[in-house]
Amino acid sequence: MIQSFGWQSVQFLFHGLVWTVGLSLCTFVGGGIFGLVFAVSRALGPKWLRTLVAAYIQLVQATPLLIVVFLAYYGLSFLGFYFPPLAAAAISLTIYATAFLADIWRGCIEAIPRTQWEAADALALGRVQRLRYVILPQAFQIALGPTVGFMVQIVKNTSVTALIGFVELTRAGQLLNNMTFQPFHVFLTVAAMYFVVCYPLSWWSEKLKERKHAGTAH
Amino acid sequence: MPALRIENLKKSYGTVPVLKGINLAVENGDVVAVIGRSGSGKSTMLRCINGLEPFQEGTIEVVGHKVDQSRANLRELRKEVGMVFQSYNLFPHLSVAENITLAPRVVKGLPLEEGSALVREVLTRVGLAEKAHAYPDELSGGQQQRVAIARSLAMKPKVMLFDEVTSALDPELTGEVLKTIAQLAEAGMTMVLVTHEMGFARRVATRTVFMHQGTVWEEGKSEEIFTNPKTPELKNFIAPDLK
Numbered sequence: 001m002i003q004s005f006g007w008q009s010v011q012f013l014f015h016g017l018v019w020t021v022g023l024s025l026c027t028f029v030g031g032g033i034f035g036l037v038f039a040v041s042r043a044l045g046p047k048w049l050r051t052l053v054a055a056y057i058q059l060v061q062a063t064p065l066l067i068v069v070f071l072a073y074y075g076l077s078f079l080g081f082y083f084p085p086l087a088a089a090a091i092s093l094t095i096y097a098t099a100f101l102a103d104i105w106r107g108c109i110e111a112i113p114r115t116q117w118e119a120a121d122a123l124a125l126g127r128v129q130r131l132r133y134v135i136l137p138q139a140f141q142i143a144l145g146p147t148v149g150f151m152v153q154i155v156k157n158t159s160v161t162a163l164i165g166f167v168e169l170t171r172a173g174q175l176l177n178n179m180t181f182q183p184f185h186v187f188l189t190v191a192a193m194y195f196v197v198c199y200p201l202s203w204w205s206e207k208l209k210e211r212k213h214a215g216t217a218h
Numbered sequence: 219m220p221a222l223r224i225e226n227l228k229k230s231y232g233t234v235p236v237l238k239g240i241n242l243a244v245e246n247g248d249v250v251a252v253i254g255r256s257g258s259g260k261s262t263m264l265r266c267i268n269g270l271e272p273f274q275e276g277t278i279e280v281v282g283h284k285v286d287q288s289r290a291n292l293r294e295l296r297k298e299v300g301m302v303f304q305s306y307n308l309f310p311h312l313s314v315a316e317n318i319t320l321a322p323r324v325v326k327g328l329p330l331e332e333g334s335a336l337v338r339e340v341l342t343r344v345g346l347a348e349k350a351h352a353y354p355d356e357l358s359g360g361q362q363q364r365v366a367i368a369r370s371l372a373m374k375p376k377v378m379l380f381d382e383v384t385s386a387l388d389p390e391l392t393g394e395v396l397k398t399i400a401q402l403a404e405a406g407m408t409m410v411l412v413t414h415e416m417g418f419a420r421r422v423a424t425r426t427v428f429m430h431q432g433t434v435w436e437e438g439k440s441e442e443i444f445t446n447p448k449t450p451e452l453k454n455f456i457a458p459d460l461k
Contacts, residue, residue, distance in 0.1 A: 118270055119307035123321035123373065124296035127289070133320055137311050 005185040016172025031097025038102035060099035073164040089161035108139040145209035227276035238432040251419035254429035300370030300378040308354040315350040340368040360391030380411040
């Protein structure tokens with residue numbers, strides 16, 4: 001059945017975009033929670049834990065995201081854990097985002113000068129209090145820009161889940177192209193939709209980084 | 219019981235010895251100035267007193283707490299021993315008032331409604347009562363250092379340690395900080411100050427300790443140390459001030 005590119009097609013793509021955004025948000029929340037735990041473990045944990053987290057980060061960063069996605073979808077189902085595409089996509093993207101966010105945030109924690117840790121120590125703050133009241137609030141300010149910047153990567157990288165049949169924006173574009181045979185119309189619209197989501201994030205990220213430079217020196 | 223007693227304190231970084239057996243006793247109400255060249259180990263010694271630096275040998279006892287590497291123990295000690303740093307180390311994301319009340323609130327459980335009275339009290343002592351709502355980066359270096367002193371005072375310490383607290387300041391700003399410290403001394407605070415301000419050590423400190431090559435080379439009443447140095451090393455060190 002051949003149809004031509006029209007308003008209906010845009011609606012179809014928009015539906016895919018909603019899934020892209022939804023998957024991005026899931027990834028960001030999941031990756032954010034694990035990423036924070038991993039970042040703190042990597043920066044402050046006992047040596048064995050630091051090594052373990054460092055190994056995880058290295059391993060994931062050195063593996064193409066597509067392979068992680070295939071492992072979660074085909075690999076795990078082979079072992080008897082069948083996840084539907086949405087779940088497999090969310091799990092693999094979370095694994096990926098956790099590694100990168102943990103690495104970014106560890107850098108931000110370690111960027112807080114030693115003297116701030118000492119000042120907190122000298123005031124008898126406990127380890128958790130030191131982190132909660134002194135280190136993390138300052139690390140958070142530095143982390144905002146790069147974190148928002150990484151959200152752009154997440155949004156774009158959700159496209160690889162098209163290859164396990166999860167109908168997000170890219171997959172929707174493929175399907176539509178098969179129906180219309182108008183690849184320029186279809187994929188330019190897809191690209192424009194990615195742009196509409198990603199550009200404001202990029203812009204915001206730059207704004208946040210600028211603010212940091214103009215902001216407080218210590 | 220002395221407020222602070224250090225016995226045979228030894229510390230090295232790897233194979234490089236920094237402290238080679240320090241002995242020192244500080245009585246309640248003493249104001250002890252620690253002077254000496256860079257690298258003589260004076261800051262390291264000071265940082266051992268509240269456990270910021272680990273050491274290999276010897277014992278340190280401050281207001282009844284033994285310094286060891288158990289963190290619970292160190293926290294008890296640090297509740298009673300204040301420290302002021304060369305680079306102020308205020309928390310840049312917190313206002314002056316929040317800097318002051320953070321530790322009393324979370325460490326000692328100070329009720330929220332008593333916070334502002336505490337802030338007023340300690341800021342008045344350092345002459346900055348009107349700055350409670352400022353942020354550290356809005357203050358001059360001298361003001362920041364006075365806030366750091368106020369922050370330390372807010373914990374009601376029994377002993378205060380000062381680590382070259384005027385070294386990072388422009389000359390015209392050191393005066394206000396030294397004046398604040400002198401007032402604390404007059405009020406009877408027990409203090410150990412590592413300092414390069416010879417005139418101040420002589421005037422304000424009851425005792426002066428001269429450190430050289432990781433040991434206490436010479437110590438005594440400040441007046442005595444400055445007018446009548448016994449070792450050639452100390453004579454050499456303070457000579458420019460005597461001219």
